[in-house]
Amino acid sequence: MEFLQTARPRTEKNVMNPVRELQNHGQAIWLDFLARGFITKGDLKTLVDNDGLRGVTSNPSIFEKAIGSSDEYDSAIVSLMKKGDRSVADLYEQLAIEDIQHAADVLRPAYDRLDGADGFVSLEVSPYLANDTEGTIAEARRLWKSVNRKNLMIKVPATPNGLPAIQQLISEGISVNITLLFSQKVYVEVAEAYLAGLQNYIRNGGDPAHVASVASFFVSRIDSAADKQLDEKIAQANDPAEKARLAALKGKVAIANAKLAYQEYKQLFAGEDWQKLEAEGARPQRLLWASTGTKNKDYRDVLYIEELIGPDTVNTVPPATLDGFRDHGELRDSLEENLDDARQVLAALADAGISLDAITRDLVTEGVKLFEDAADKLLGAVARKREKILGSAIDRQTLSLDPSTAKSVEAKADDWRAAGAVRKLWQKDKSVWTNTDEDKWLGWLTSPAAELDRAADYEDYAWRVKKQKFTDAVVLGMGGSSLGPEVLAKTFPKAAGFPKLHVLDSTDPAEIRSLEAAIDIARTVFIVSSKSGGTTEPNALKDYFHARVAKAIGADKAGHRFIAITDPGSSLDAEAARLGYARTFHGDPEIGGRYSILSPFGLVPAATAGIDVTGLLEGALVMVRSCGAQVPPHDNPGVQLGLAMGLAGREGRDKVTILASPKIADFGAWAEQLIAESTGKEGKGLIPVDGEPLGDASLYGDDRFFIDIRTADEEDAAHDEKLRALENAGHPVVRIVMNSIEQIGQEFFRFEIAAAVAGAVLGINPFDQPDVEAAKIRTRELTSAFEKTGRLPDEEPAISANGFDIYTDAENARALREKGADGELSSWLKAHLSRAEPGDYVALLAYVARNEDHIGELQRMRLAVRDRKKVATCAEFGPRFLHSTGQAYKGGPDSGVFLQITADDPRDLKIPGRKMSFSIIKAAQARGDFDVLTRRGRRALRVHLKGNLKSGLSRLDDAISRALM
Incomplete structure (x- = not known):
C-alpha cells in the first residue's frame, strides 16, 4: 500500500x-x-x-x-x-x-x-x-x-x-x-x-x-448533504448578502x-x-x-x-x-472552541429552512443502503471466486439472451438486489410473491440440508432393502411423487444388489398390466407415495397391488412389502399403520409435491434403488449455496434463470423449450411439471415444452425460450450448431452443462429456485394449483355418479363415425363447423388446427398407455404440427399430465389448442374393494379434464378412437397429416 x-x-x-x-x-x-x-x-x-x-x-x-x-x-x-x-x-x-x-x-x-x-x-x-x-x-x-x-x-x-x-x-x-x-x-x-x-x-x-x-x-457525510442543500438555496437566493450568509455555512455544519x-x-x-x-x-x-x-x-x-x-x-x-x-x-x-459559533451555525441552518434532523435521518437510511450495496459487491465477488475454485464440481450455466431480454434481466436483477429480494425469499417472506400463503410452502429451501442430517437413516434403510434381495421396486404416485423418482430411475444405472426402480403413474389398464408383467410380484417392494394420502391414482394402485402381493405371498405378509411416503396424519399414514407397512416416511407439510424431490418423496425411492443419497444431497447443497440468501441476483444462478424465464415470458417468449441430452433425457418431464404447475395460472404463465426434438431455427417463432441441459461428456456437434443458429436468430438460449449425472441434485434445486423466482416476476403464487383441483373436483363428480348408478353419465358426440367419435362443447363445435368440419375426421382436425396462430401451442393429450410405441406415434404427430404450423407442441399422456402441465393448460394463458385422445380399453382391470375399475377411473379423469378445458373457454377437441388402438392411432396420424396439407 x-x-x-x-x-x-x-x-x-x-x-x-x-x-x-x-x-x-x-x-x-x-x-x-x-x-x-x-x-x-x-x-x-x-x-x-x-x-x-x-x-x-x-x-x-x-x-x-x-x-x-x-x-x-x-x-x-x-x-x-x-x-x-x-x-x-x-x-x-x-x-x-x-x-x-x-x-x-x-x-x-x-x-x-x-x-x-x-x-x-x-x-x-x-x-x-x-x-x-x-x-x-x-x-x-x-x-x-x-x-x-x-x-x-x-x-x-x-x-x-x-x-x-x-x-x-x-x-x-x-x-x-x-x-x-x-x-x-x-x-x-x-x-x-x-x-x-x-x-x-x-x-x-x-x-x-x-x-x-x-x-x-x-x-x-453531514457536510456533503448539508452543502448540497445550501447550494440549492444559494442558487435560489437573489440577495447577495443572503447568498454570502448561506455560503458561510458550508463546511461548518458537521463540525458544529x-x-x-x-x-x-x-x-x-x-x-x-x-x-x-x-x-x-x-x-x-x-x-x-x-x-x-x-x-x-x-x-x-x-x-x-x-x-x-x-x-x-x-x-x-x-x-x-x-x-x-x-x-x-x-x-x-479544538473540540471545545467556539461553541457559541457552533450553535449559531445550526440555528442559521434551520433559519435557512434546512432540517438537520431530516438530513441525519436520511443519512442513516443511506448509510445502511451503502453498506448493503458494498456487502452485495463483496459477496458477489466471493461467489465468483468460489465458483472458479469449484470448477467442474458445479454445473455451468450460461445465458445467451436477446438484447431485450438481457436488458430486462439486468434491470430486474438490480431491482431485486436493491430490495434484498433474494434474502426475503430465503426468509420465507410471502411479499416476494402475492402476499397470500407462500410462506407456508417454502420448506424445500432447507430440505437438502435437513435431509443430509438424516442421511444415516437413509443408508440404514438402503442396507435393509438390499438385505431383502428384492428384484424390483415400484413407486405408486402421481405428479411430484412420481416424476422426480422417475428421473432417478431413468438416469442412474441399476445398482448391484438393489432392486430395479420402476414408476407407475397411470390408471390405464394396459400400462398397469405391462408393469406387472415386468416384475416378480413376490420379490417386489412397493412405495406408495402421496402427500395428502387421498390422491385417487396411488390409492387405486395401492389397493390393486396389495391384493396381488397378498395372493403371491400371503395376506399376513403383504403389508411388509409396502413402504409409505406421506405427510404426518394423512389417510395413507393411518392406512399404512393398519396394514402393517414395513416403514412409513413422513414428508414436510411445508413442501409441495413438485418441490419434493430432495425430500423423502425423492430420497426414499433413491435409497431403495441403491442411489447414493448422501452424494445426491451433497451435490444439491453445492447449488443451494450458489443460490443462497447472501448471493446477489447477478451472481445467483437459480435467480438468474428464474428472472430470465419470467421476464422472457412477460415479453411473449413463454414457451420454455427444454432440451435434455440422452443421459438425462427424463429430467425435462420433471422440469415440465415444476414450471407448468408453478407458473401457469390466473391467465398467466410459462408453457414448458419437453421432448420436442430440436429443429432448424426457421421452425420457431418469437415465443420460444430454450434451455439446453446436458452432461459434459455428451458432445453433439450437430446439436451445438443448431443451438448457435438459434442464438444467431435472436432466440434466448440457456446452456447448462453437468460434469456427470451424479450432480443432478444441483439441477433439481436450481430449477426449484428458478420456478419460484419466475412466479414472483409473473406476479402469481408459484405454490398453489387451483386448476388441478378443478379437474379433480369434476372427476369426483363423475365417479360419484358412477358409484350411484353403476355407469358414467351419458355424453353426446358432436359426430360419430366408423372408428371414431368426436366430442367438444357447443361453442367449439359451432366454431369448427364454420371452419369446414364435416363428417371426416381430417376435416375436424383441419378446422381445429387452423385455430393455432403464431404464439399459440398445440397439445396432444393422450389417455392411452405410455409406452415406446405410443410415444413414437405422438412424436410423429407433434412434429408434423410443429413443422407445418411453426408453433410449439406438447405431447402428454393422461392421467399423468393432470398433475403436471394440466395446471397451465387450464389456468395459464389462453394460447393452447388441445387435442385430447381417448380410446376403448380392450381389457379392463378391477380394483379390489371398489365398484370402479381402472378404465372407469381413467375415463372419468379424461372427461373431467376435458370438461374443465371447455368450461374455461379453451380451444379443445376430443377424438375417441374405437376398436383396435394401434390402427386407430395410425388413422389419427394420417388424418392429422391430411389436415395440415
Missing part, C-alpha cells in the same frame, strides 16, 4: 509526528482500513509503533475493496474450501474473522499496556440486519465468540432496531462500536442504551472494566454538530449516576469521529481531524487522511 511508505520517522526539519502527538491531547487515532497483506507484511504494526495507532475498524466497504478487488485472498479461499464447500457468507465471514483476529493480536500489546482502555479492532454485523434486533443480537454473539479476542468490538448501527440490540449486548459484556450515528438526539439514546446495558451487566455480576464502547459519530454532541457526552458521563458506575470499574463510552475523509476538495484534507481534537475521543481515519495529517496536520485543543 503506497500510503504506508510515509509511516516513517519525520525529517529533522519537522521531527514531531502530529499523529502520535494526538495522544497528548487525549485523542486516540484509529485506522479505517484492513486487509490481509497489510497485517501479514507488518504494515499495521509499523503504524502502531510509529504513529501510536490504537485501533482498526472494518466494514463491508473495506472488505469489498480488500477481497473483491484483488487476488490477495484467493489462496485463503482455496484453503478454506479444501476443508469442504461452504456458503458464500461463511467464506467471507471466515476470512473476516481471521483478519480481525490477526489485527487484534497486533493491537493486543497496546490493549494490555492501556489496561483495556484502547487497542481495539471492530467487526461489523451484517448490514442486512440493520432493522432486525434479534438477528443483530444473535450475529453479534456468534461473532464475539468466533473471534474470541478481548480487544474486539462488534459494530452495530444506530438504527431504531439497533438501539435495543446495543443495550442487550452491553448487558452481556460484549464490547460494541455503534456506527452510522449522525444525530445528537440519537447519540443521547445510544449513550443511554450503553449506560442501561452496563447497569444490567453489573446487576448480573459482570465486571464492567472488561466492557468498552465507542459511539461512532459520522462527520463528512459534532462539537455539540461532545457537550452531550460530557453531561452524560458526569454526575452521581455515572460516578456510581465508574466506581464499579465502568469506562465511559467514547465519542469516535467517523467518516473523517473530506469529500469536498475545496476543504483542507485534514479538516475533520484538526477541528475535532479533544480528550476522551477517537478519530478513525482512512489511509490518505492519516498520511495527510502526519505530513501537515496542525494540533490544538
Whole structure:
C-alpha cells in the first residue's frame, strides 16, 4: 500500500509526528482500513509503533475493496474450501474473522499496556440486519465468540432496531462500536442504551472494566448533504448578502454538530449516576469521529481531524487522511472552541429552512443502503471466486439472451438486489410473491440440508432393502411423487444388489398390466407415495397391488412389502399403520409435491434403488449455496434463470423449450411439471415444452425460450450448431452443462429456485394449483355418479363415425363447423388446427398407455404440427399430465389448442374393494379434464378412437397429416 511508505520517522526539519502527538491531547487515532497483506507484511504494526495507532475498524466497504478487488485472498479461499464447500457468507465471514483476529493480536500489546482502555479492532454485523434486533443480537454473539479476542468490538448501527440490540449486548459484556450515528438526539439514546446495558451487566455480576464502547459519530457525510442543500438555496437566493450568509455555512455544519454532541457526552458521563458506575470499574463510552475523509476538495484534507481534537475521543481515519495529517496536520485543543459559533451555525441552518434532523435521518437510511450495496459487491465477488475454485464440481450455466431480454434481466436483477429480494425469499417472506400463503410452502429451501442430517437413516434403510434381495421396486404416485423418482430411475444405472426402480403413474389398464408383467410380484417392494394420502391414482394402485402381493405371498405378509411416503396424519399414514407397512416416511407439510424431490418423496425411492443419497444431497447443497440468501441476483444462478424465464415470458417468449441430452433425457418431464404447475395460472404463465426434438431455427417463432441441459461428456456437434443458429436468430438460449449425472441434485434445486423466482416476476403464487383441483373436483363428480348408478353419465358426440367419435362443447363445435368440419375426421382436425396462430401451442393429450410405441406415434404427430404450423407442441399422456402441465393448460394463458385422445380399453382391470375399475377411473379423469378445458373457454377437441388402438392411432396420424396439407 503506497500510503504506508510515509509511516516513517519525520525529517529533522519537522521531527514531531502530529499523529502520535494526538495522544497528548487525549485523542486516540484509529485506522479505517484492513486487509490481509497489510497485517501479514507488518504494515499495521509499523503504524502502531510509529504513529501510536490504537485501533482498526472494518466494514463491508473495506472488505469489498480488500477481497473483491484483488487476488490477495484467493489462496485463503482455496484453503478454506479444501476443508469442504461452504456458503458464500461463511467464506467471507471466515476470512473476516481471521483478519480481525490477526489485527487484534497486533493491537493486543497496546490493549494490555492501556489496561483495556484502547487497542481495539471492530467487526461489523451484517448490514442486512440493520432493522432486525434479534438477528443483530444473535450475529453479534456468534461473532464475539468466533473471534474470541478481548480487544474486539462488534459494530452495530444506530438504527431504531439497533438501539435495543446495543443495550442487550452491553448487558452481556460484549464490547460494541455503534456506527452510522449522525444525530445528537440519537447519540443521547445510544449513550443511554450503553449506560442501561452496563447497569444490567453489573446487576448480573459482570465486571464492567472488561466492557468498552465507542459511539461512532459520522462527520463528512453531514457536510456533503448539508452543502448540497445550501447550494440549492444559494442558487435560489437573489440577495447577495443572503447568498454570502448561506455560503458561510458550508463546511461548518458537521463540525458544529459534532462539537455539540461532545457537550452531550460530557453531561452524560458526569454526575452521581455515572460516578456510581465508574466506581464499579465502568469506562465511559467514547465519542469516535467517523467518516473523517473530506469529500469536498475545496476543504483542507485534514479538516475533520484538526477541528475535532479533544480528550476522551477517537478519530478513525482512512489511509490518505492519516498520511495527510502526519505530513501537515496542525494540533490544538479544538473540540471545545467556539461553541457559541457552533450553535449559531445550526440555528442559521434551520433559519435557512434546512432540517438537520431530516438530513441525519436520511443519512442513516443511506448509510445502511451503502453498506448493503458494498456487502452485495463483496459477496458477489466471493461467489465468483468460489465458483472458479469449484470448477467442474458445479454445473455451468450460461445465458445467451436477446438484447431485450438481457436488458430486462439486468434491470430486474438490480431491482431485486436493491430490495434484498433474494434474502426475503430465503426468509420465507410471502411479499416476494402475492402476499397470500407462500410462506407456508417454502420448506424445500432447507430440505437438502435437513435431509443430509438424516442421511444415516437413509443408508440404514438402503442396507435393509438390499438385505431383502428384492428384484424390483415400484413407486405408486402421481405428479411430484412420481416424476422426480422417475428421473432417478431413468438416469442412474441399476445398482448391484438393489432392486430395479420402476414408476407407475397411470390408471390405464394396459400400462398397469405391462408393469406387472415386468416384475416378480413376490420379490417386489412397493412405495406408495402421496402427500395428502387421498390422491385417487396411488390409492387405486395401492389397493390393486396389495391384493396381488397378498395372493403371491400371503395376506399376513403383504403389508411388509409396502413402504409409505406421506405427510404426518394423512389417510395413507393411518392406512399404512393398519396394514402393517414395513416403514412409513413422513414428508414436510411445508413442501409441495413438485418441490419434493430432495425430500423423502425423492430420497426414499433413491435409497431403495441403491442411489447414493448422501452424494445426491451433497451435490444439491453445492447449488443451494450458489443460490443462497447472501448471493446477489447477478451472481445467483437459480435467480438468474428464474428472472430470465419470467421476464422472457412477460415479453411473449413463454414457451420454455427444454432440451435434455440422452443421459438425462427424463429430467425435462420433471422440469415440465415444476414450471407448468408453478407458473401457469390466473391467465398467466410459462408453457414448458419437453421432448420436442430440436429443429432448424426457421421452425420457431418469437415465443420460444430454450434451455439446453446436458452432461459434459455428451458432445453433439450437430446439436451445438443448431443451438448457435438459434442464438444467431435472436432466440434466448440457456446452456447448462453437468460434469456427470451424479450432480443432478444441483439441477433439481436450481430449477426449484428458478420456478419460484419466475412466479414472483409473473406476479402469481408459484405454490398453489387451483386448476388441478378443478379437474379433480369434476372427476369426483363423475365417479360419484358412477358409484350411484353403476355407469358414467351419458355424453353426446358432436359426430360419430366408423372408428371414431368426436366430442367438444357447443361453442367449439359451432366454431369448427364454420371452419369446414364435416363428417371426416381430417376435416375436424383441419378446422381445429387452423385455430393455432403464431404464439399459440398445440397439445396432444393422450389417455392411452405410455409406452415406446405410443410415444413414437405422438412424436410423429407433434412434429408434423410443429413443422407445418411453426408453433410449439406438447405431447402428454393422461392421467399423468393432470398433475403436471394440466395446471397451465387450464389456468395459464389462453394460447393452447388441445387435442385430447381417448380410446376403448380392450381389457379392463378391477380394483379390489371398489365398484370402479381402472378404465372407469381413467375415463372419468379424461372427461373431467376435458370438461374443465371447455368450461374455461379453451380451444379443445376430443377424438375417441374405437376398436383396435394401434390402427386407430395410425388413422389419427394420417388424418392429422391430411389436415395440415
